[in-house]
Amino acid sequence: MRKKTGTALAIFAAGTALILAGCSSDVPATNPSASASADAGAGTGETSEFFVQADYDNEIALRTTSATGPSDKPWEQALNPQNADTAKYKKAGPYNLCFSNAGVGNPWRQVGFKNMQAEVKLHPEIKSFQVADAESKDDKQISDITDLLGKGCDALIVSPNTTATLTPAVEQACAKVPVIVFDRGVNTKCPVTFINPIGGYAFGAAGAEFLIEKVKPGGNVLALRILPGVDVLEARWGAAKVAFDKSQLKVVGVEFTDGDAAKTKTIVNNYIQRFGNIDGIWMDAGATSVAAAEAFEDLGKPFPAIVGEDQQDFLRMWQDKKLTAVAPTYPTYQWRTPVIAALKILKGEQVPSPWKLPQPTITDANLSQYVDPSMPPLHYAMCGCSDLPGYPGDWGGK
Amino acid sequence: MTVEAPTGPAALGQSRRGRWGAGSIAPVVVILVLLLVAVGIRQPDFYDPPALLAFLKRAAPLIILAAGQYFVIVAGDFDLSVGSLVTAEVVIAARLIDGDPGATWPVVALVLGFGLLVGLVNGLVTTLLLVPSFITTLGMYLILVGAVYTWTGGSPRGALSEEFRMLGRRGIEGVPWLGEIPYAVLILLVLAGLAILAMRSDFGKVLLAVGDNPRAARLAGGRVAGVRTIAFVVSGGCAAVAAILLGGFGGVSFQVGAGLEFTAITAVVLGGVVLGGGRGSVVGAMLGALTLQTLLTLLNLLGVAGALASAVQGLIILAAVAIGGLRART
Numbered sequence: 001m002r003k004k005t006g007t008a009l010a011i012f013a014a015g016t017a018l019i020l021a022g023c024s025s026d027v028p029a030t031n032p033s034a035s036a037s038a039d040a041g042a043g044t045g046e047t048s049e050f051f052v053q054a055d056y057d058n059e060i061a062l063r064t065t066s067a068t069g070p071s072d073k074p075w076e077q078a079l080n081p082q083n084a085d086t087a088k089y090k091k092a093g094p095y096n097l098c099f100s101n102a103g104v105g106n107p108w109r110q111v112g113f114k115n116m117q118a119e120v121k122l123h124p125e126i127k128s129f130q131v132a133d134a135e136s137k138d139d140k141q142i143s144d145i146t147d148l149l150g151k152g153c154d155a156l157i158v159s160p161n162t163t164a165t166l167t168p169a170v171e172q173a174c175a176k177v178p179v180i181v182f183d184r185g186v187n188t189k190c191p192v193t194f195i196n197p198i199g200g201y202a203f204g205a206a207g208a209e210f211l212i213e214k215v216k217p218g219g220n221v222l223a224l225r226i227l228p229g230v231d232v233l234e235a236r237w238g239a240a241k242v243a244f245d246k247s248q249l250k251v252v253g254v255e256f257t258d259g260d261a262a263k264t265k266t267i268v269n270n271y272i273q274r275f276g277n278i279d280g281i282w283m284d285a286g287a288t289s290v291a292a293a294e295a296f297e298d299l300g301k302p303f304p305a306i307v308g309e310d311q312q313d314f315l316r317m318w319q320d321k322k323l324t325a326v327a328p329t330y331p332t333y334q335w336r337t338p339v340i341a342a343l344k345i346l347k348g349e350q351v352p353s354p355w356k357l358p359q360p361t362i363t364d365a366n367l368s369q370y371v372d373p374s375m376p377p378l379h380y381a382m383c384g385c386s387d388l389p390g391y392p393g394d395w396g397g398k
Numbered sequence: 399m400t401v402e403a404p405t406g407p408a409a410l411g412q413s414r415r416g417r418w419g420a421g422s423i424a425p426v427v428v429i430l431v432l433l434l435v436a437v438g439i440r441q442p443d444f445y446d447p448p449a450l451l452a453f454l455k456r457a458a459p460l461i462i463l464a465a466g467q468y469f470v471i472v473a474g475d476f477d478l479s480v481g482s483l484v485t486a487e488v489v490i491a492a493r494l495i496d497g498d499p500g501a502t503w504p505v506v507a508l509v510l511g512f513g514l515l516v517g518l519v520n521g522l523v524t525t526l527l528l529v530p531s532f533i534t535t536l537g538m539y540l541i542l543v544g545a546v547y548t549w550t551g552g553s554p555r556g557a558l559s560e561e562f563r564m565l566g567r568r569g570i571e572g573v574p575w576l577g578e579i580p581y582a583v584l585i586l587l588v589l590a591g592l593a594i595l596a597m598r599s600d601f602g603k604v605l606l607a608v609g610d611n612p613r614a615a616r617l618a619g620g621r622v623a624g625v626r627t628i629a630f631v632v633s634g635g636c637a638a639v640a641a642i643l644l645g646g647f648g649g650v651s652f653q654v655g656a657g658l659e660f661t662a663i664t665a666v667v668l669g670g671v672v673l674g675g676g677r678g679s680v681v682g683a684m685l686g687a688l689t690l691q692t693l694l695t696l697l698n699l700l701g702v703a704g705a706l707a708s709a710v711q712g713l714i715i716l717a718a719v720a721i722g723g724l725r726a727r728t
Binding site (some may be wrong): 053105106258259260261262263264265266267269270271273274287288290291294299313339344376377396 | 652
């Protein structure tokens with residue numbers, strides 16, 4: 001009898017899994033017979049709690065704002081600049097600059113950090129540049145900032161690991177030296193300026209609008225996200241969702257890939273088999289866009305309209321295979337700007353605060369400017385780094 | 399062999415513990431058939447030969463990892479290092495090949511060698527220094543994660559050549575009726591055959607005896623430390639092969655091996671292999687991996703979010719071990 005109990009349990013467990021699966025399949029995204037509709041929420045799920053309408057409106061407006069500053073140096077440009085007075089920070093050089101970095105744990109941050117190191121070399125008035133790498137740990141970054149403050153910094157650049165947790169540490173630093181924050185923000189106005197490109201809503205909207213233009217009405221779109229709960233990624237999806245909800249496209253799935261190429265390929269493969277074909281792929285970041293496109297290639301299907309990013313592997317594939325593609329960017333050239341800002345502040349010159357950088361999109365029209373076969377596949381093309389000392393060798397190029 | 403081991407027959411599901419007893423493959427076969435029927439209902443063209451082969455191609459790395467993990471688990475140990483080993487191998491291969499086709503085969507050899515070496519170190523630390531394998535391989539996991547992170551500065555560099563990627567991505571094309579036979583499936587068949595042969599050999603019998611009762615096996619003259627070490631070497635080698643296939647399939651990524659150790663252990667347990675060793679067959683472990691992959695495919699077909707898939711995986715581990723415990727007491 002006990003033996004039978006065991007078997008029955010095993011079958012029961014499998015059955016339960018199936019039933020669970022059955023229940024959760026009631027979401028509209030999985031109903032192949034759902035008509036292409038323009039209803040809010042069709043296939044795209046609930047609006048995330050991260051969505052802030054005012055920020056969305058602001059970013060969408062900034063996309064069409066023309067930048068002030070030299071057009072060949074977008075890292076020195078600013079959108080709608082409100083200048084902050086910095087006379088009280090003026091002092092004679094040479095300067096000790098300090099930088100508390102959240103980490104270099106992905107190719108985007110690696111390229112960015114190279115940009116920053118090279119920018120420092122352009123300025124002989126910088127006597128020393130001390131860097132602390134927090135290795136993506138909040139607690140390490142908090143103690144890094146304290147340590148750096150004890151090393152005679154004239155100005156401190158911070159790229160916070162997370163927003164809320166790092167706020168008190170940044171406030172503490174503000175009391176001693178001028179602070180420049182970039183990339184992710186902090187919940188305090190005390191830094192002299194906060195530098196970043198337009199942001200996630202603009203990024204997400206650019207990709208979604210491209211698909212709405214290129215995919216025929218009623219076409220199947222698969223949205224691939226890295227993971228939930230990260231503000232910048234939530235903003236990208238939030239804006240895409242707004243655009244898709246207003247469109248005639250059918251969002252057949254919203255899946256999380258963990259940024260893993262093999263997993264992405266498997267997911268895309270399954271969707272192609274399930275729906276016969278997928279006409280558009282939206283992505284919240286480009287790291288796995290090549291894997292997604294390869295899934296179509298391996299099944300002998302035509303490439304869909306696809307959203308990527310400015311990494312060389314994707315740009316190269318786009319050019320070689322003549323993809324219908326677009327690449328919104330979150331430019332790594334923003335890593336040059338904090339050094340420029342720090343020097344302006346120490347010289348008493350005005351700086352934009354906040355300093356909003358332009359956020360270009362790569363399209364068919366300007367693709368050839370950015371493809372560079374001599375650079376490594378994971379290099380981000382929108383780096384503004386080709387005029388910097390050490391290029392291309394320091395970035396891994398040939 | 400003087401060791402009375404619940405071996406060969408158990409592997410065939412006909413031991414004195416019965417067709418449904420601990421270590422038998424009957425339950426996993428039933429579950430697999432049920433899942434395959436469910437997938438077939440939801441997606442009838444799943445059974446077209448090319449689609450089926452494509453599915454096997456995607457399942458091959460996990461099946462190979464599960465086979466490797468089986469050797470370690472059945473001897474009473476764990477190998478938690480395989481996930482980070484897969485990541486390390488792919489990252490190393492990309493950096494060394496750096497897009498140069500000429501470097502492909504030397505790097506393939508190096509990747510295999512490195513996998514075997516890591517397995518050997520795991521085995522020697524466990525058997526000679528008497529560190530529990532859970533700790534040894536957890537340590538190895540951390541060492542590999544840290545070393546790869548330090549070496550790469552946190553993100554992979556270089557690129558895999560098309561020749562390297564071919565193994566996990568392409569196949570023999572133009573085969574009538576079947577379409578393309580993926581190289582991954584051929585590699586899987588060869589390794590599965592070798593694994594079954596190994597378990598039928600004296601080595602396999604000693605391995606099962608060691609897992610069942612190490613002291614009895616030692617008293618009976620089994621080379622306990624030797625076979626346990628070889629089990630780790632096999633697991634390391636399988637992880638290397640899985641890395642070659644996964645890197646080929648998806649390309650370079652830092653996430654490629656994340657969580658694979660637990661997926662492999664889940665697969666082995668699902669295949670009826672008893673944690674703690676001594677019972678279960680390598681066929682069961684590989685079927686467990688196939689079942690898990692089928693389940694994940696089915697969940698996707700049903701539109702279940704990816705996050706729930708890991709919850710299901712957790713449920714399977716708990717249910718399989720609990721049921722295994724119940725069955726062992728009968």
